[in-house]
Amino acid sequence: MFGPGVWRFGRIADPVTDMQRLQREMNRLFSGASELYGHDFPPVNVWRGEDGVIVTAEAPGIDPEKVDISVVGDSLTLSGVRERDVLKEGESYHRQERKQGRFTRTLQMPFHVESGKVEAKYEKGVLRITLPRAEADKPRKIKIKTE
């Protein structure tokens, strides 16, 4: 469910997938390869409202000009690059914990997005994207007539 590739939210927790996830977590712990299946960058939080969704992502140190946000139908794709400092000769790292390089993430929304009204803001290393629900995709209220 949280692998690279398309991810969706808004589903009711399914006990089978929960079990599978637990199993995968356990395998990860015991295989010693925990770093290999680390979470995707950037980590996101999703907020859901009546008219749409807000996605926040912790992506410190990126150039907002070089972040590509694209919305197609119900999927949102974030891609960009985190540049690393180029070391000169004779310079060396003491430690390197920050993740760097190119990143791409695709998230699937539970509805079609009004792509023309998507807003994105980058502040203090946190990216915030507001995705309004497409008008055509909104639930329609059906009036019940009485005779």
Added chain:
Amino acid sequence: MATEEKDIKKKPAQNPVETERTRSRKVFLPKVDIYETKDSIVLIADMPGVDENHVDMTLEKNILTINGQVEPQGFPGYGAAYAEYDVGDYQRAFTISDEVDRDRIDARVKNGVLRVTLHKAEQVKARKIAIKAE
């Protein structure tokens, strides 16, 4: 992505001493890169949500402590649906060797990244000894 994959999940910080914070907020260890150049040591810390008014650094004896405060944000009318990261403050401390000039430490914050340059003291830089041939 680079050859090695790194776990990007934030790790909870451990207080170096047995103290309690007055604010009941989660504290995380910021991820850092540290590299050494000929005349300085550069420390880069990822602290998303922190700006120049909410970060402070203290140097006591040889311990450099970084503190960052993050205001949790909420969106009226919206409810949390899914979370991969948690919001909280940042704290981390490093021991600094004597070769660092205490009076020349620069720090800047940009886009949630703190960059600290610790300049090496003059006498340390001049320690290289030329060897002459006979």
